[in-house]
Amino acid sequence: MKQAGAVLSVKNITKRFGGLVAVSNMSFDVAEHEMVGIIGPNGSGKTTMINMISGVFAPTDGRISLRGRLISDAAPQIIAREGVGRTFQLVRLLPGLSVLENVMAGAVYGHKRRWGREAEDFAHSVLERVGMDAMSHAPVSSLTYIDQKRVELARTLAGEPKVLLLDEWLAGLNPTELETGIELIHNLRNEGRTIVMVEHVMDAIRSLCDRCVVMSSGAKIADGTTDDVLSDQDVIRAYLGDDDA
Amino acid sequence: MNPATVQELIWAGVLVALAAFWPMMSNGYWLGIGVDVMMYTALATSWMLFSGPTHYISLASAAFFGVGGFVVGSGMSDYDASFWSMLALSAVIGGVLAALIGLATLRLSGVYFVIFTLGLAEMIRNLVSWVQNNFLGSRGLYVLTEFTDAHLYWMLLVTAGCVYLLGWIISRSRLGFALRIIGGDETVARHVGINTAMAKVILFTTTGVFGAIVGAIIAPRWSYIEPNQVFSPQLSFFVVIMALLGGSGRLWGPVVGVIPFLLIWNWVDSNFPNQSILVLGVAFLVIVYFLPHGFVGRIEQLRARARGR
Ligand SMILES: Nc1ncnc2c1ncn2[C@@H]1O[C@H](COP(=O)(O)OP(=O)(O)OP(=O)(O)O)[C@@H](O)[C@H]1O
Ligand SMILES: [Mg+2]
Numbered sequence A: 001m002k003q004a005g006a007v008l009s010v011k012n013i014t015k016r017f018g019g020l021v022a023v024s025n026m027s028f029d030v031a032e033h034e035m036v037g038i039i040g041p042n043g044s045g046k047t048t049m050i051n052m053i054s055g056v057f058a059p060t061d062g063r064i065s066l067r068g069r070l071i072s073d074a075a076p077q078i079i080a081r082e083g084v085g086r087t088f089q090l091v092r093l094l095p096g097l098s099v100l101e102n103v104m105a106g107a108v109y110g111h112k113r114r115w116g117r118e119a120e121d122f123a124h125s126v127l128e129r130v131g132m133d134a135m136s137h138a139p140v141s142s143l144t145y146i147d148q149k150r151v152e153l154a155r156t157l158a159g160e161p162k163v164l165l166l167d168e169w170l171a172g173l174n175p176t177e178l179e180t181g182i183e184l185i186h187n188l189r190n191e192g193r194t195i196v197m198v199e200h201v202m203d204a205i206r207s208l209c210d211r212c213v214v215m216s217s218g219a220k221i222a223d224g225t226t227d228d229v230l231s232d233q234d235v236i237r238a239y240l241g242d243d244d245a
Numbered sequence B: 001m002n003p004a005t006v007q008e009l010i011w012a013g014v015l016v017a018l019a020a021f022w023p024m025m026s027n028g029y030w031l032g033i034g035v036d037v038m039m040y041t042a043l044a045t046s047w048m049l050f051s052g053p054t055h056y057i058s059l060a061s062a063a064f065f066g067v068g069g070f071v072v073g074s075g076m077s078d079y080d081a082s083f084w085s086m087l088a089l090s091a092v093i094g095g096v097l098a099a100l101i102g103l104a105t106l107r108l109s110g111v112y113f114v115i116f117t118l119g120l121a122e123m124i125r126n127l128v129s130w131v132q133n134n135f136l137g138s139r140g141l142y143v144l145t146e147f148t149d150a151h152l153y154w155m156l157l158v159t160a161g162c163v164y165l166l167g168w169i170i171s172r173s174r175l176g177f178a179l180r181i182i183g184g185d186e187t188v189a190r191h192v193g194i195n196t197a198m199a200k201v202i203l204f205t206t207t208g209v210f211g212a213i214v215g216a217i218i219a220p221r222w223s224y225i226e227p228n229q230v231f232s233p234q235l236s237f238f239v240v241i242m243a244l245l246g247g248s249g250r251l252w253g254p255v256v257g258v259i260p261f262l263l264i265w266n267w268v269d270s271n272f273p274n275q276s277i278l279v280l281g282v283a284f285l286v287i288v289y290f291l292p293h294g295f296v297g298r299i300e301q302l303r304a305r306a307r308g309r
Helices: A046-054 A076-082 A099-108 A117-129 A145-158 A175-190 A202-208 A226-230 A233-240 B006-019 B028-054 B061-078 B083-105 B111-134 B149-171 B174-184 B186-191 B196-222 B233-246 B253-271 B273-289 B294-308
Strands: A006-017 A020-031 A035-039 A061-066 A084-086 A163-167 A194-198 A211-216 A219-225
Touching: A006 A046, A006 A194, A020 A046, A020 A061, A020 A194, A020 A211, A020 A219, A035 A046, A035 A202, A046 A076, A046 A084, A046 A163, A046 A194, A076 A084, A076 B186, A084 A145, A099 A117, A099 A145, A099 B174, A117 A145, A145 A163, A145 A175, A175 A194, A175 A202, A202 A226, A211 A226, A211 A233, A219 A226, A219 A233, B006 B149, B028 B061, B028 B149, B028 B174, B028 B196, B028 B233, B028 B253, B061 B083, B061 B111, B061 B196, B061 B233, B083 B111, B083 B196, B111 B233, B149 B174, B149 B196, B174 B186, B174 B196, B186 B196, B233 B253, B233 B273, B233 B294, B253 B273, B253 B294
Parallel strands: A035 A194, A035 A211, A084 A163, A163 A194
Antiparallel strands: A006 A020, A006 A061, A211 A219
């Protein structure tokens, strides 16, 4: 069964914020080398789901495991060292540090723990991969939005994550930038990485994701191949509202 | 705070060697100022090790400093202990106390951390005074040693040198890099795999150890220890102001804040004793309006401009 080979497994996860149920009884698996999209309307709990996987907060109920090891009660730094890397919906760079140092931050404390020359060289190679090596000594305040996103992605890749979580990495890009961005993620996919991406850009979902999980009001309403899911009546209704369906 | 360079370490070594001659060239008033400068340099530099990169402003310096003075005073007058054994003991107690405070304040940030450390230091001061008055000495705490001001000066110089060396090593280590990342964004720090709690507690503990050591070394200068006095919160504010005046961007920042501040403070205090507290206020205004990155920031700005030309 696929479940047995799952790298990331989410089981009956619920998250309550006071009276608000942000995520309700979510379950899904991600297999090795698979690229899974999480889609759903605004406020449907996608970021909350990502936050629970990366350890920002513990789920109210349920289990998340990485290669069979329970991670849902671990702190973010433990989960990061176990091999989960993420980007943030609103880019988070380290303002006082150079571009290179921002990326080194990802390389130094991960499961490989590089340091000194080795960390620097590795950070350069990752920056090169996202097309940012020429800017490695620039202060991050001088970067354009897509460049900030690329640096953040490079920092995450520098930790050599086994599972990569991208929270709306393509949001806020203009059409040309979007093309560059999609191509970049395409390359990651071709490297055989295991990726979970939250995304609103449907073109990107169609061309990048093998599978999609759809959330609405915190619950899973569909899970399957991208084509199947995007033509599902419930999914269309959730996105467009009841009247249009 | 940027990683310190080898060049900086060499300069620091030269400065320490030169500073060692001060007691031969001065006495009385100026030697006293020298002792103050060394004391605050050690305190402000160790404060910076933690607060510089993380931007957590601690007002607990007086608690550690007071522990040093009190342990030496109590040990020497009530238990006939030697100065040196009490110096060692105060370093241990200062470290443990700082680790406990660090663990208790980990979840606090910004202004809550500032207020909590101040409140805690005040609580410790009252607790120690109460214990001293009700249970320990009725005889008072006397610290009678053979040390002259010159001896104290040299001991403090060695301490300041050690703080600098430790800071230099940390700033070039994984731990130092982790603290800069924590100062930038703690959420990111955790997500790249940094045990932020551990890093903060380790650094805060070194601040506590050195604060207590400095308090212990300076105790013989007073000969009579009054708990309320060695735990005075004014010291905590002095340390913060001097460190910020110097600038938190570099490890050598505090020393360039300590010297001008103490010279002005002493001058005002001896000429207009009632206005001395005004110096604190003016120093705060100067930092906020003219030197947001301290003298260090200004020096680096001028240097960059000179290079650009
Ligand atoms: N830390 C929090 N405390 C309280 N409520 C929260 C918290 N985080 C999220 N929520 C709430 O949980 C719900 C789901 O939010 P979430 O950010 O997960 O949605 P999303 O699917 O990522 O939306 P978007 O597409 O706009 O990014 C929202 O109602 C939000 O207000
Ligand atoms: Mg979101």
